Amino acid sequence: MADRRAPAALVSGDVDDANGSQPDKPERHVHWSQSSDDHEDASSSDESLPLYTPPEANVSRAWANKRRASPRKLLLGLGYRLRSKFMMAMLMLLIPAVFYLTVLWAREQDLNAKWMPDRESLFFSRKPLPAPLERTWISSYKLPLRTQGRNIVDEQGHRFKLSSINWYGASDELFVPGGLDIQHRSVIAETIKKMGFNSVRLPYSDELVIKNPVLEPRLVLANPDLEGLRAMDVFEAVTTALTDAGLAVIINNHITSATWCCGADPCDAGWANDHLGPLCRVKQTEEEWIQHWESVMERFVHNPLVIGADLRNEVRGLWGTMPWSKWAAAAEKCGNRLLKMKPDWLIIVEGTESANDVSGALDRPVRLNVENRLVYSAHGYKWSGWGSWQGRFAQRNYKSFVKTMRHNWAYLLDLDIAPVWFGELGAPNDPTVGDARYWKHLLQYLKSIDGDFGYWALNPRKPKNNEKESYSLVHDDWITPVLDYRMKDLQELMRQ
Numbered sequence: 296m297a298d299r300r301a302p303a304a305l306v307s308g309d310v311d312d313a314n315g316s317q318p319d320k321p322e323r324h325v326h327w328s329q330s331s332d333d334h335e336d337a338s339s340s341d342e343s344l345p346l347y348t349p350p351e352a353n354v355s356r357a358w359a360n361k362r363r364a365s366p367r368k369l370l371l372g373l374g375y376r377l378r379s380k381f382m383m384a385m386l387m388l389l390i391p392a393v394f395y396l397t398v399l400w401a402r403e404q405d406l407n408a409k410w411m412p413d414r415e416s417l418f419f420s421r422k423p424l425p426a427p428l429e430r431t432w433i434s435s436y437k438l439p440l441r442t443q444g445r446n447i448v449d450e451q452g453h454r455f456k457l458s459s460i461n462w463y464g465a466s467d468e469l470f471v472p473g474g475l476d477i478q479h480r481s482v483i484a485e486t487i488k489k490m491g492f493n494s495v496r497l498p499y500s501d502e503l504v505i506k507n508p509v510l511e512p513r514l515v516l517a518n519p520d521l522e523g524l525r526a527m528d529v530f531e532a533v534t535t536a537l538t539d540a541g542l543a544v545i546i547n548n549h550i551t552s553a554t555w556c557c558g559a560d561p562c563d564a565g566w567a568n569d570h571l572g573p574l575c576r577v578k579q580t581e582e583e584w585i586q587h588w589e590s591v592m593e594r595f596v597h598n599p600l601v602i603g604a605d606l607r608n609e610v611r612g613l614w615g616t617m618p619w620s621k622w623a624a625a626a627e628k629c630g631n632r633l634l635k636m637k638p639d640w641l642i643i644v645e646g647t648e649s650a651n652d653v654s655g656a657l658d659r660p661v662r663l664n665v666e667n668r669l670v671y672s673a674h675g676y677k678w679s680g681w682g683s684w685q686g687r688f689a690q691r692n693y694k695s696f697v698k699t700m701r702h703n704w705a706y707l708l709d710l711d712i713a714p715v716w717f718g719e720l721g722a723p724n725d726p727t728v729g730d731a732r733y734w735k736h737l738l739q740y741l742k743s744i745d746g747d748f749g750y751w752a753l754n755p756r757k758p759k760n761n762e763k764e765s766y767s768l769v770h771d772d773w774i775t776p777v778l779d780y781r782m783k784d785l786q787e788l789m790r791q
Contacts, residue, residue, distance in 0.1 A: 406689055406729035416780035424776055427491040428790060431458060433543045438599050439639035441667040444711040447641065447747070457716050458789045459494040459545070459749035460487060460768065465533075466498040466549035466556065467758040469514055470506075470526040472533045474754065476516040478773040480533050484540035486774045487753065490782075491789045495537050496605060496718060496749045498549030499530060502577045504587040506553075531594045538600035545643065545749075546591060547605035547718075548584070552577045555759060557609050557649065565617065566607045566625055585629045589636065596637050603641030604633055605718065609649040609674060617647045619655025626661050634665045643670045643716060646704060650674035653704040653715065660712075673704040674719035677733035688736070689729030696736040708744060717741065721751040723765035724779055731780075738784040745791050750781075 412420075429435060436449035446454045462483075464473035474483055487495060507525045515521040521529050537544050550556040551563045552575075562568045562575035569580045579587070588604065595601035606629055610622050623644070630642035644661050646653035653671050663669055677689040685695050704715050722734040741748055755767040768777050776782060 402690070406727060406732075408728045410726045410728050410731040412780055416783050419780075419783040420778040422778075424490065424778060424782070425786060427489060431456065431491070431493050431789060432488075432541055433493055433600060433602075434541050438602075440602055440641060442641070442670060442714050443667065445708040445714055447670065447714050456745070456791075457494050457543075457545075457747035457749065458492050458785075459496050459716075459718070459747075460490075460492045461496045461498070461719065461749055461752040462487070462533075463498050463549075463752055463754055464758055465503060465526070465530050466500040466547075466553065468553050468555075469510075469758045470500075470503045470508060470553060471510050471514045471529055472497070473756060473758060474773040475518045475521065475529070475533075476514055477771070478517050480518055480536040481540065483753075483773055484537045484542060486769065486776075487537070488540050488542055490768065490776050491786060492542070492750075494543035494545060494602070494749075496545045496547050497530075497534060497537070498547040498608065499591060500549060500553040501551045501579055501584065501587050502553040503527070503530070504590055505577065505579075527591075527594075530591075534595065534601065535598070538598055541600075543600050543602045544595075544598075545603045545605050545641075546595070546601065547608055548588060548591075549608040551575075551579060555757065557611070561613070564611050564613075565622075566610070566629075581625055581628070585632050588629060588633060592633055592636060592640075599639075601640075603643055603670065604630075605643040605645065605672060606630065607645065610645060610647050611649045612647070619647050619652075620659050622647055623655070623659055623661050627663065630661070630669075631664045634663060634668060638665045638668075640668065641670050642668050643672050643718070645672040645674070645718065649679070650719070651679050651703060653707065654702060656707065656713075670714045670716055671704065671707060672716045672718040675700075675717070675737060676719075676721065677730055687729075688733045689727075691732075691736065693736050693739065697740055700740055705740075705744065708746075714747065716747040716749065718749040719751045720748060721766040722781055724767070724777055724781070725765065726780075734781070734784070738788065742788055742791065746788075748785075748788065750785060 433455065436453060436455050437451050438449065440447055440449055440455055442448070443452065447457065448454050462472055464471055472480075478486075503526050507527045509523065509525050510521070510529055512522050515524075515529065518532075521532055524532070534544050534546070548566075551568060552560070554563075557563065562571060562577070566584045567579060567581040568575045569578060588606075592601075592604060606626050607622075611617055626642075626644045630644070633640060633642065642661075642663055647655070650673055653673055656671060661669055661671075675688060678687050680687045680691070680699065683699075685691060685699065688696060688699075691699075701709065707713050707715050720737055722730045726734065740746075750768065752764065752766055753768055754764050755769055755771050755773065756762065757764050768782060769775060770777060
């Protein structure tokens with residue numbers, strides 16, 4: 296019987312026809328199926344011939360097998376691929392995040408490093424404090440004061456520059472200006488004047504007005520004539536001592552609850568909190584806030600050196616949610632009520648966002664019924680500017696710092712629209728690099744514009760737990776000034 300097995304050339308994949316080799320002809324792959332019996336008859340011989348399966352059939356079978364895979368296996372495979380992609384994406388995000396946090400950490404370490412005083416500051420600290428300039432005292436001016444463009448001026452048009460210091464305590468838990476247990480109020484007033492300041496910002500809380508408690512005798516130990524008096528009477532006595540010493544006084548509504556300002560409590564963030572319902576320990580409406588102002592200021596209607604009212608300290612909302620227009624309307628209402636009592640008072644309106652931002656006054660200015668009585672006010676510390684792309688003031692370079700100052704409030708001076716009193720600035724006596732950077736930039740800028748200012752603060756101790764006040768400008772005896780880099784720069788600013 297003839298041998299029907301495939302020629303060797305076909306098995307090896309080289310196909311030759313009877314005419315010889317054809318090297319240019321493409322290969323053709325075949326599939327063989329051999330017979331199980333080489334002695335089958337001719338009728339079955341065709342079944343033992345090699346069978347050819349097209350490539351398309353193999354693909355179709357593979358696809359069919361894939362489709363027959365169980366849904367569970369498909370889901371597991373899909374989940375694995377998704378997890379792999381997710382982990383890769385997280386890794387790509389994590390690497391730059393770790394790098395960024397490392398840079399931030401290193402920068403914070405640099406900012407928190409101890410700052411060494413410069414040569415000029417060390418030299419200043421070894422000399423006696425220079426005598427104040429009489430030309431800066433309010434007794435050298437003809438009252439009442441008013442505004443003229445960017446300046447506060449007297450009746451004859453001479454500029455009166457506010458060189459102020461904050462004396463706090465009446466706005467805090469004990470309801471009394473600090474230091475009355477250490478020194479007589481007139482001694483503290485004379486100390487302020489000898490340091491070169493010509494005005495004092497004196498804060499109170501609404502709770503002081505509401506409760507008006509009798510003060511504990513220990514709080515006024517060095518002022519025996521005040522023993523047994525109520526908080527409002529002591530506040531008036533301190534104000535009178537300041538004006539008797541020839542210092543101008545600006546009364547400030549600092550906070551609703553009698554406590555340290557300013558925390559995250561929404562009850563103290565604005566002038567009214569009745570919209571918060573039962574959340575607030577001390578509640579007040581806008582009308583009650585104005586009535587409290589009237590109760591305080593009626594005591595000073597006949598005191599010409601009480602020159603103004605700083606309507607509310609550091610109005611703020613959560614992440615910029617306090618509209619300037621809302622605050623401006625309330626300030627107008629309160630300011631006009633006070634001007635009915637005495638038209639000579641300056642009405643001081645702070646910016647929003649903790650008094651950092653007065654930019655809204657450009658499009659929506661505060662309008663009072665008495666002309667030339669409006670003064671705006673801004674505050675700023677090393678932590679100010681947090682949450683912005685440029686970062687806190689402690690991080691900024693001078694160019695970035697000045698840009699923010701001009702945008703937030705100094706444009707009012709540049710355009711000669713209204714005076715701006717920088718009512719709170721301060722730094723510790725043992726500063727970090729960040730403290731010193733903020734202070735240097737701010738004082739450099741205030742000197743460049745000859746700005747009005749109010750330093751925070753005089754007090755060497757905080758009311759609660761008698762905690763040390765690192766921003767103080769006097770020692771614990773309340774009469775010895777702290778002669779350091781801050782006093783040096785403030786003296787230069789006062790004497791311009």
